[in-house]
Each structure stands twice: as structure tokens, then as C-alpha cells.
Amino acid sequence: MSVLSPYRVLDLTTERGLLCGQVLADLGADVIKVEPVGGSSARSIGPFYKDAPHPDRSLYWWAYNRNKRSITLDLERDAGRDLLLRLVESADFLIESHNPGYLAQHSLGFADLAKVNPALIYVSITPFGQDGPKANYADSDLIIMAAGGPLILAGDADRPPVRLSIPQAYLHASADAAVAALAAHHERVRSALGQHIDVSAQQSVAMATQSNILGAALGSVEPRRMSGGVKMGPIEIPLVWPASDGFVAMTFLFGSALGVFTARLMHFICEQGFCDEATRDKDWIAYGEQLFSGAEPLSEFDRVKQVVRNFTRSRTKAELLELAVEHGFLITPVTTVEEVVESQQFASRDYFQNVAHPELGESFRYPGQFAKFSATPIQYRRRPPTVGEHNSEIYRDELGLSEREIAELTRAGII
Amino acid sequence: MPNELPLKDVKICDFMWVMAGPASTRILADYGATVVRIESPTRVDTARTLQPYHGNQLTPDSSGLFANCNAGKFGISLNLGNPAARGIVHDLVRWADVVTESFSPKAMRAWGFDYESLRMVNPTVIMLSSCLMGQTGPLAKIAGFGNMAAAISGFTNLTGWPDRPPSGVFGAYTDYVAPRFTAVAILAALDHRLRTGQGQYIDQSQAECAIHFLGPAILDYTVNGRVDGRVGNSDPAFAPHGVYPAAGDDNWVAIVCRDDDDWRRLCAAMNNEDLASDSRYASAAGRLEHRDAIDSSIAKWSRALDRGAIESRLQTHGVPAHQVQNSADAYADPQFQHRGHFVALDHPSLGKFTVEGPRAKLSRTPATVRRAAPSLGQDNQHVLEKILGYDETRITELVASGALG
Numbered sequence: 001m002s003v004l005s006p007y008r009v010l011d012l013t014t015e016r017g018l019l020c021g022q023v024l025a026d027l028g029a030d031v032i033k034v035e036p037v038g039g040s041s042a043r044s045i046g047p048f049y050k051d052a053p054h055p056d057r058s059l060y061w062w063a064y065n066r067n068k069r070s071i072t073l074d075l076e077r078d079a080g081r082d083l084l085l086r087l088v089e090s091a092d093f094l095i096e097s098h099n100p101g102y103l104a105q106h107s108l109g110f111a112d113l114a115k116v117n118p119a120l121i122y123v124s125i126t127p128f129g130q131d132g133p134k135a136n137y138a139d140s141d142l143i144i145m146a147a148g149g150p151l152i153l154a155g156d157a158d159r160p161p162v163r164l165s166i167p168q169a170y171l172h173a174s175a176d177a178a179v180a181a182l183a184a185h186h187e188r189v190r191s192a193l194g195q196h197i198d199v200s201a202q203q204s205v206a207m208a209t210q211s212n213i214l215g216a217a218l219g220s221v222e223p224r225r226m227s228g229g230v231k232m233g234p235i236e237i238p239l240v241w242p243a244s245d246g247f248v249a250m251t252f253l254f255g256s257a258l259g260v261f262t263a264r265l266m267h268f269i270c271e272q273g274f275c276d277e278a279t280r281d282k283d284w285i286a287y288g289e290q291l292f293s294g295a296e297p298l299s300e301f302d303r304v305k306q307v308v309r310n311f312t313r314s315r316t317k318a319e320l321l322e323l324a325v326e327h328g329f330l331i332t333p334v335t336t337v338e339e340v341v342e343s344q345q346f347a348s349r350d351y352f353q354n355v356a357h358p359e360l361g362e363s364f365r366y367p368g369q370f371a372k373f374s375a376t377p378i379q380y381r382r383r384p385p386t387v388g389e390h391n392s393e394i395y396r397d398e399l400g401l402s403e404r405e406i407a408e409l410t411r412a413g414i415i
Numbered sequence: 416m417p418n419e420l421p422l423k424d425v426k427i428c429d430f431m432w433v434m435a436g437p438a439s440t441r442i443l444a445d446y447g448a449t450v451v452r453i454e455s456p457t458r459v460d461t462a463r464t465l466q467p468y469h470g471n472q473l474t475p476d477s478s479g480l481f482a483n484c485n486a487g488k489f490g491i492s493l494n495l496g497n498p499a500a501r502g503i504v505h506d507l508v509r510w511a512d513v514v515t516e517s518f519s520p521k522a523m524r525a526w527g528f529d530y531e532s533l534r535m536v537n538p539t540v541i542m543l544s545s546c547l548m549g550q551t552g553p554l555a556k557i558a559g560f561g562n563m564a565a566a567i568s569g570f571t572n573l574t575g576w577p578d579r580p581p582s583g584v585f586g587a588y589t590d591y592v593a594p595r596f597t598a599v600a601i602l603a604a605l606d607h608r609l610r611t612g613q614g615q616y617i618d619q620s621q622a623e624c625a626i627h628f629l630g631p632a633i634l635d636y637t638v639n640g641r642v643d644g645r646v647g648n649s650d651p652a653f654a655p656h657g658v659y660p661a662a663g664d665d666n667w668v669a670i671v672c673r674d675d676d677d678w679r680r681l682c683a684a685m686n687n688e689d690l691a692s693d694s695r696y697a698s699a700a701g702r703l704e705h706r707d708a709i710d711s712s713i714a715k716w717s718r719a720l721d722r723g724a725i726e727s728r729l730q731t732h733g734v735p736a737h738q739v740q741n742s743a744d745a746y747a748d749p750q751f752q753h754r755g756h757f758v759a760l761d762h763p764s765l766g767k768f769t770v771e772g773p774r775a776k777l778s779r780t781p782a783t784v785r786r787a788a789p790s791l792g793q794d795n796q797h798v799l800e801k802i803l804g805y806d807e808t809r810i811t812e813l814v815a816s817g818a819l820g
Contacts, residue, residue, distance in 0.1 A: 023596075059634040156579060159576065198776040203774045209742075227579065251562065289473070334581060336572055366637070
């Protein structure tokens with residue numbers, strides 16, 4: 001049994017909000033992707049299967065439409081709108097990510113649909129929210145990351161701030177939208193009423209500042225970006241360290257919780273002959289405060305970091321990971337996508353899932369269950385749909401349209 | 416009559432700490448869940464030691480990170496190793512719908528608080544464990560933080576410049592992604608329990624849920640065999656697409672052209688006839704090929720101008736642009752203000768303490784931040800007396816036992 005199997009979701013999102021519906025679909029909801037005739041704009045986003053652009057072979061589409069069904073429908077024409085209203089009658093959720101006001105212009109706004117189905121939860125995912133001075137700003141992933149705070153924090157000090165090379169902004173917003181939708185659903189069980197959920201991607205990505213977005217409000221110092229770490233005031237804190245064959249992430253920090261790990265690591269480094277006992281025996285619990293007060297000069301911290309670097313550079317990523325498992329050090333390797341997919345850890349948990357694409361005669365490994373539920377495991381029931389793959393199934397078998405009506409709608413370009 | 420908060424009937428016994436876990440129960444607290452957050456009186460939550468700091472001073476309650484992740488919760492201090500604490504934990508588990516924890520695997524078992532033990536206490540309890548790599552597998556034991564999960568799940572390597580070592584994504588990236596999946600999993604399991612009366616156990620690996628944020632890159636490898644690398648700020652389909660200098664110290668503006676129309680509008684906004692009429696730049700393919708030259712032209716124009724003025728000018732022309740905001744910019748940002756993103760709470764010892772507001776607006780039952788994050792043990796009396804119904808004699812005995820620290 002799937003967790004959300006009793007519920008139906010109409011997914012009207014553009015390329016912006018696809019993950020929200022996929023999360024609900026993974027949990028078992030019947031998610032119907034409602035696409036414009038010819039297919040969603042998301043289908044034109046690469047990369048593509050064998051690098052050949054094709055609406056059914058966008059890997060961006062594949063990544064975020066698993067477990068959904070697809071119908072095509074022209075919402076800008078009356079006949080298309082009428083069909084959507086029929087679907088809305090039996091829907092529990094509707095998710096959309098059009099520019100603010102677009103669906104309302106076509107009489108498909110929250111107020112319109114609440115009249116048809118007062119229990120409908122209507123989720124809107126937009127760059128800056130439904131209203132406000134920037135609600136109609138032109139946007140993209142990079143723009144949202146700049147506006148919401150994460151961008152300034154990452155990158156090399158001598159170059160412009162830099163984003164993650166894979167777009168993230170609407171994934172954060174979509175994930176927030178999924179949480180909000182289920183919270184509203186929990187309330188609907190009591191009240192039998194739906195409502196409108198308004199998600200701003202700008203607000204969602206602020207989560208990726210690790211609360212540094214609050215710095216000015218609290219009167220705290222602004223961190224400065226630094227390659228492989230962060231600079232707080234004059235103190236440079238590395239988080240990425242060199243190995244002999246690449247890089248590792250290592251938490252080399254202080255205080256009552258973390259200083260213990262640092263002390264353990266320094267003992268090992270000393271045993272291996274990379275530093276003297278005086279360096280080993282510094283007060284790693286109080287070390288942060290000593291740096292901030294100036295009791296420990298920054299030049300000495302630089303020397304310590306060089307000692308640690310000499311040690312990490314003497315080992316491979318795999319050796320450092322093995323040491324981390326054996327001794328409880330806070331070290332993981334910086335991995336490529338290939339290393340992630342081929343990892344023993346993920347294999348031992350059957351994480352990557354084979355999804356068959358019969359239309360291509362092949363199967364591919366997809367990212368797997370986002371969590372392991374003991375009673376209601378997430379199942380991959382359907383590969384991402386081709387354009388309008390379920391038109392007959394839904395319009396004929398479920399809505400009860402006749403073959404003739406479907407043929408007419410198809411001829412008119414409504415579906 | 417004011418509408419009731421959506422999760423007003425949900426009760427959570429929360430053992431989670433640091434960031435990924437507490438950030439998830441913070442979301443549920445905003446939606447109305449009653450969250451009792453258990454803290455060790457001896458092993459200080461690392462989040463309490465991390466930036467930013469209220470008043471730029473590190474004190475036990477001054478971490479903005481801790482305040483942001485724990486607003487709206489009740490706090491109780493418990494020595495989990497103390498035998499007298501055991502009864503309190505069991506009573507909280509009996510009271511709760513959901514138990515959450517984010518220790519490294521085995522810690523809960525060592526205390527006797529694993530799912531098999533707790534379901535004896537509360538047969539329909541939902542328990543969620545969240546840790547870096549999940550409860551099983553050769554790396555299950557790896558303790559640590561989101562920066563480490565970000566490295567081992569591919570994010571760190573994919574942030575930075577192709578000609579340099581990885582700049583690395585900022586901070587504990589998987590701690591920003593995982594909380595949403597945690598909250599979704601809990602809400603879904605609650606719905607299932609409401610329909611079936613059945614609780615369950617949820618094993619969440621922060622790395623595994625975060626990998627969905629790299630979906631297209633993962634498939635590019637499993638389908639095409641291509642291993643994506645970091646590409647700075649460039650985009651495979653759009654050009655120009657970058658971060659350009661503006662007047663002042665470390666001031667920047669992000670500018671993107673999604674199509675040929677955006678490009679024509681950008682040239683018009685820059686009053687640059689030469690760029691507009693250069694046929695090499697008329698198509699996206701041409702602009703991608705010549706992106707370095709185009710970037711130089713834009714930077715030459717932007718360098719002397721105010722970043723806010725660039726943003727307004729380009730947006731007036733319909734071109735995606737935004738100044739790159741630090742916390743001061745964000746605090747003054749009219750859109751963040753319009754959305755009520757910054758919420759000033761009353762703190763018992765620090766005056767006003769600002770945290771982020773709820774991230775989604777619900778029209779009929781809006782989320783709200785009800786109180787500042789608790790000091791260590793701030794709500795011991797409230798939890799024992801009002802939530803668990805202990806009498807004064809029992810509370811006095813528990814205090815004397817050292818169970819509360």
C-alpha cells in the first residue's frame with residue numbers, strides 16, 4: 001500500500017515546479033501531468049538521451065516526472081478549460097508554477113476553482129510569490145540564487161560568486177510546496193476545506209544560507225566567500241582539504257561537541273609524525289574562542305592548517321574515508337557523479353533504481369527512494385510519461401468521453 | 416474566528432539536533448505541531464555554537480542558526496543516560512504521535528530508545544531517523560555534518576570553476592535539502608496512520624534524499640555515461656548567463672538571457688548598438704560560442720554602475736537580473752519585506768531575536784512562528800507539569816535525580 005494512494009493531483013507546473021508533484025507521486029498519489037498540446041516546456045531542457053533533443057527524451061523531464069501520468073490540454077481555450085474543470089471536481093490537489101495572474105486570466109485561478117471544488121488545495125510556485133514589488137520580475141535559477149542569499153556565499157575570493165552547476169532554486173521551492181500541501185491536507189481532514197498555497201522560490205532558497213541570511217538583522221558579521229571554505233572576519237575556515245588524488249570534506253572545528261573530534265584527529269596526525277605534541281595538545285574545545293579573542297594568533301592557526309593539510313595530502317580519498325570509519329573522524333570524499341552512482345554505500349541500500357523504458361528497449365538507474373518507509377515503501381510504478389501518453393486512459397476511461405468526442409478535441413487541437 | 420493551525424493536533428517528541436533534523440521540525444512547528452525538543456545538558460548542540468550570532472557575540476543562546484531551527488518549540492534538558500530520564504522519555508513517547516532523531520545509527524539503540532523498544536511503549540508511534548548515510552551500509556557509521564554529505568553525494572565537486580579546485584557549495588548543503596523530505600515523510604506517515612491506525616519507522620539518509628537535487632546530472636551519467644563537471648556560472652542553453660561586477664566593494668549583479676528576445680532587450684537596456692547589431696550574437700548558439708567576449712562587454716558596462724540601478728533598469732526592460740544579495744541587502748529587500756520573511760520574536764534574555772518566517776503562505780490557515788527558540792531546559796517545568804501531568808513532588812524528585820542536568 002502506498003501512503004498517498006487515495007489522492008489525485010493535477011500537476012500544471014511548467015519547468016519550474018516539477019519536483020513537488022513527483023514527491024507526492026513517489027508517495028503513491030495519482031499525479032496527472034497536464035501539459036500543453038505538444039508537451040511541456042520542460043521537455044526541451046537538456047541533457048537528452050544520446051544527446052538528441054526529443055520531447056520524450058529529456059533527462060531533465062525524466063528526473064522529475066517519474067510515477068506521473070500525462071495528458072495534453074489547451075487551457076487557453078474554453079473547451080480545454082471545461083475539461084480541466086471536470087478533472088478538478090475529483091482532484092485533491094492542483095500544483096501550478098505559472099507567472100502570477102496567468103491562470104486567473106483564464107478563469108482558472110484559486111477563486112475560480114474553489115467554486116468547483118471547495119476542498120481543492122491549490123499550490124502556486126513562483127519566483128518571488130504571488131504579489132509584492134518583485135512579483136513580476138523576470139527570473140531564472142541564477143537570479144533566484146542571487147536574490148535569495150546563497151549565491152554571495154560560494155565561490156573563489158578573487159572571482160565572482162558562483163552557483164551550483166545544476167539548477168537548484170525551483171527544487172527548494174517545490175520541496176517546500178510539497179510540505180505545505182500535506183500540512184494543508186492534514187487540516188482538510190478536519191475542515192473539509194481546501195486553500196491556496198503561495199510559495200516564493202526566493203524565500204525557499206534562503207534556506208541554503210545556513211541562517212546567514214539573518215546576519216544583518218542580528219548584528220552579526222557577514223561571512224565572505226572563500227574557495228573550499230568560509231571566511232568569518234579574518235579567520236579562514238577550510239571545509240575542503242586536499243587528498244593525494246582529489247579532495248575531501250573534513251570538519252576541523254572546535255567547541256564542546258566538535259573539539260573532541262578535532263582532538264582525536266590531531267592525536268592520529270601526531271602519531272603519524274606530522275606534528276609535535278605541543279601542537280597535538282592545544283585546547284581544541286576552546287580553540288575557536290582563542291582565535292576570535294586573538295589569544296591564538298592567526299599565523300599559528302595557519303601553521304596548524306598546514307600540518308593538517310600535509311597529513312590529508314599524504315593519503316588518498318579512499319584511505320581517508322577508511323580512517324574516518326575506523327577512527328570516527330569527520331571526513332568524506334569529494335565525489336564525482338560517477339563515484340556517487342557506483343558507491344558501495346548506495347548499492348548496499350539498493351538506492352539507485354532500475355527504471356525500464358520499453359519505448360527505448362532499455363533500463364536506466366534513477367535516484368531512489370527519498371526515505372525508507374517500513375510500512376509503506378516508496379515504489380517506482382511508472383517511468384516518466386511520454387507526451388499525452390494517458391489521454392485515452394483518462395479522457396475516455398475515467399472521464400467517460402466517447403471516441404468521437406476525443407477525436408474532435410484532438411482535431412481542434414484541444415488535446 | 417481565527418482559523419486553527421493545520422497541525423494543531425500533532426505532537427512530536429524531537430531528539431534531533433544540529434541542523435538538518437531541527438530545521439524539519441521547525442517547519443512542522445510553524446504549521447502548529449507541538450514539538451518538545453530534547454537537549455543534552457552536557458553535550459551542547461553544535462548549532463548553539465555556529466554563526467550568525469545575535470549581537471555578534473557567542474553566548475549559549477545567541478546563535479541565529481539555533482534560533483532559526485528551533486523557534487516555536489518547547490525545550491527540555493535530559494541526561495538520556497540517567498535512569499530517571501528513561502521514564503520521562505517513555506511518557507513523552509506515549510504522548511507523541513511522532514518521534515524524531517538524528518543521531519548516528521546505534522545511539523538510540525544504546526539508550527534503549529530504538530523503534531522496536533519505543534513501539535512497545537506506543538504501538539502506533541511514527542518514528543523517523545535521519546542521518547548522513549542512512550541506518551545501514553558500510554558507511555552508516557560515518558558521523559558528521561551536511562558539508563560532508565554534500566561532498567559524498569556530489570554537490571561539492573559541482574560548485575566552482577572548471578580550471579580550479581572545487582569552490583564547494585556553501586556550508587552544510589544537504590542540511591538545507593533534507594528537512595523538506597523529512598517533513599513530507601512525517602506528514603505522509605501521519606495521513607497513513609489516520610486512515611489505517613498503523614504507525615511505522617522511517618529511515619532517512621540525508622545524502623539519498625539530497626541526490627534528487629542532482630537528478631539530471633545523475634541521469635546524464637547513468638544514461639549517457641557523461642560525468643558532469645563544474646562550469647562556473649555558465650549554462651548549457653543560455654548566454655549571457657553570469658555574475659557581473661558593479662560599483663563598490665564586492666558588489667555583483669546576476670544577469671541572464673533566456674532567449675533572443677532577452678538578448679535584444681539587454682542590448683537596448685545597455686544602449687549598446689554594436690552588440691545588438693552583431694550577427695554573431697543573434698542566436699543562442701552564437702552567444703554560447705562567444706560567451707567570453709559578451710561577458711567582457713557586459714562587465715565593462717556594469718562595473719561603474721550601481722547594482723540596484725542595474726537590476727531595476729534590466730527588469731524594467733524584462734531582462735532577468737538581480738543584485739547578488741548579502742544579509743544586509745536581503746533584510747532591506749522590499750520583496751522579502753513584503754513577504755514578511757524576517758520575523759522579530761521576543762527572547763527572554765536577548766530582547767528581540769529575528770528569525771526567518773514560514774516559507775509558504777497558506778491562505779486560510781497561515782503558518783506562524785509562535786515563540787523564540789528555547790534556552791537549554793527552559794520548558795522543563797512546562798513539559799513535566801502541563802504536558803506530562805507530573806505533580807510537584809515527582810518533579811522535585813526528578814530534578815534531584817540529575818535527570819534534567
